[in-house]
Amino acid sequence: MVSTALVVPKRQMIRLLHNHHTFSDRFIAHMLVRNARLEADLVDQLFNSSEKRLARTLLLLAGYGNGDKPLQLLPTLSQETLAEMIGTTRSRVNFFLNKFRKLGFIRYDAAGIAIKPALLTIIVHD
Numbered sequence: 001m002v003s004t005a006l007v008v009p010k011r012q013m014i015r016l017l018h019n020h021h022t023f024s025d026r027f028i029a030h031m032l033v034r035n036a037r038l039e040a041d042l043v044d045q046l047f048n049s050s051e052k053r054l055a056r057t058l059l060l061l062a063g064y065g066n067g068d069k070p071l072q073l074l075p076t077l078s079q080e081t082l083a084e085m086i087g088t089t090r091s092r093v094n095f096f097l098n099k100f101r102k103l104g105f106i107r108y109d110a111a112g113i114a115i116k117p118a119l120l121t122i123i124v125h126d
Contacts, residue, residue, distance in 0.1 A: 050088040050092050054096050062115040074115060075112050076112045077113070105119040105122065
């Protein structure tokens with residue numbers, strides 16, 4: 001997968017937003033969704049355990065809850081990367097991944113991590 005970043009000068013962006021209403025509508029919709037996601041991530045960080053944050057992150061990465069058919073196999077992510085994403089240590093991520101695997105919520109091998117919808121029970125269970 002290749003990504004390209006494009007820097008748009010502020011004046012040009014303002015002109016685009018004013019002159020192209022379809023683009024403006026899509027851009028604003030994207031920013032609102034992004035803002036809501038950031039707020040949800042902050043609430044998650046403040047009020048949920050690292051176990052719930054890991055479960056939520058795995059489900060989000062797998063595409064659960066977005067209305068489309070979820071991806072069932074995530075590409076291989078290092079435990080360090082997952083730990084950085086949820087704000088905990090690699091050893092805690094390792095512990096919870098093993099727990100999720102033993103409970104049958106995930107399966108992982110060299111191909112990646114397969115996420116099962118039952119992982120959602122970790123989030124809703126107190």
